[in-house]
Amino acid sequence: MEDYLGYLDRVKRALADLEVDEINPLLKGALEAGVKAPDLLNAMSAGMEVVGRRFEAGEYFLADLVLAGEEMKEGVEVLKPHLSAGDTGGKGAVVMCTVKGDIHDIGKNLVCIMLSSAGFKVVDLGVDVPAEKVVEAVRGNSAFAVGLSVLLTTMVGSIGEVVEALRSAGLRDSVKIAIGGACTTQELADRYGVDALGRDAVEAVRIFSGWAA
Ligand code: B12
Incomplete structure (x- = not known):
């Protein structure tokens, strides 16, 4: 359980600290260790919130936001195959x-x-x-x-x-x-x-x- 939360925390921090090269290997490792994709998505989202706060506090600049956005997109690509439950769009x-x-x-x-x-x-x-x-x-x-x-x-x-x-x-x-x-x-x-x-x-x-x- 600690490991599980540890993975989520590391993903959140990697995004918040703009560690571009870290995020994909981290996500892959976490998925292999059995961490659920929606939880990883939420962890990235929480990291993005930190980025937003740092931008508002003047610690990050626009270029950092763009970088965070790219990081987020790449991460989502890694998670995507693990998120769609073979969906058919059956709910409308x-x-x-x-x-x-x-x-x-x-x-x-x-x-x-x-x-x-x-x-x-x-x-x-x-x-x-x-x-x-x-x-x-x-x-x-x-x-x-x-x-x-x-x-x-x-x-x-x-x-x-x-x-x-x-x-x-x-x-x-x-x-x-x-x-x-x-x-x-x-x-x-x-x-x-x-x-x-x-x-x-x-x-x-x-x-x-x-x-x-
Ligand atoms: C990243 C970012 C950017 C990136 C966007 C990259 C991208 N591909 O999206 C870039 C650098 C391009 C950018 C540009 C600009 N930005 Co900007 N940006 C942000 C920042 C830091 C984070 C936004 C974000 O991605 N959050 C993370 C995601 C996960 O959160 P979210 O968007 O809120 O979405 C969640 C929920 O809100 C909800 N949700 C979202 N949509 C929907 C829809 C439905 C139907 C539902 C149910 C739920 C839902 O679910 C989501 C997931 O949990 C915010 C700061 C902030 N506090 O939001 C400023 C912010 C939004 N930006 C701002 C500004 C001013 C700009 C610029 C005008 C800057 C400029 N001078 O050029 C331009 C706008 C250009 C334009 N025409 O749109 C201001 C807006 C101020 C205001 N209230 O009007 C903010 C608030 C920063 C600030 N405090 O100054 N920005």
């Missing part, structure tokens, strides 16, 4: 994206991975996505829900644009909408009339599973 389709004007995708990607390993068909539209693209994807995939990632306070208006576009297309009543990301609050969710706010990828799975039931 969810459209995910980062809203227009925002290019942060680390959190969104984590949510996508967790949702698809929970059995959803995830239609990931990427970053900086205009509202019309969301409408098209909902229609084209008969999606029952939309997940919007928003990290920039200046871009919260993009949430309203998606809600409005779905309403104009006559789809708002058949689709649930969740938001998440650093700058989202319950106040914001209420303001734009979205159905849920999720704090992390685990909560995202809980929210969408509740709607799929």
Whole structure:
């Protein structure tokens, strides 16, 4: 048990300290030792939070953030085969994206991975996505829900644009909408009339599973 937690702690610290060459061998070793992939994903996420705090404290710079983002992506590639439970997307389709004007995708990607390993068909539209693209994807995939990632306070208006576009297309009543990301609050969710706010990828799975039931 101590070993198990030890692995998680080392993964978290490797990401937080930007030890680029460490992370992949560490993840592989941990998987071989029987550490579960979702736990490793959470450990990386916790490491990323430390990176965010260090950036805010002026200890890290933008280049460090980019490096951490790359590290995170590479790590996720190692974990991916161990996360998807041979999923068939049987729980229904969810459209995910980062809203227009925002290019942060680390959190969104984590949510996508967790949702698809929970059995959803995830239609990931990427970053900086205009509202019309969301409408098209909902229609084209008969999606029952939309997940919007928003990290920039200046871009919260993009949430309203998606809600409005779905309403104009006559789809708002058949689709649930969740938001998440650093700058989202319950106040914001209420303001734009979205159905849920999720704090992390685990909560995202809980929210969408509740709607799929
Ligand atoms: C990494 C990072 C970057 C990287 C992004 C790399 C990438 N590929 O994503 C780079 C360097 C490119 C970047 C750029 C910028 N960034 Co930046 N960035 C960050 C940082 C440090 C971490 C974000 C992150 O990845 N967190 C880790 C992930 C795992 O967490 P998460 O995103 O919150 O996601 C989790 C949950 O929120 C939730 N979740 C997320 N989405 C969703 C969706 C749904 C539906 C649900 C249910 C849940 C959910 O689940 C996720 C997993 O647990 C944050 C600091 C912070 N505190 O967030 C600043 C931050 C978001 N950035 C900020 C800024 C200002 C910028 C820039 C404008 C900087 C600049 N001057 O150029 C640009 C923006 C460019 C643009 N147009 O988007 C500000 C935003 C301030 C604000 N409130 O508006 C922050 C808060 C930093 C700060 N304090 O100044 N950034």
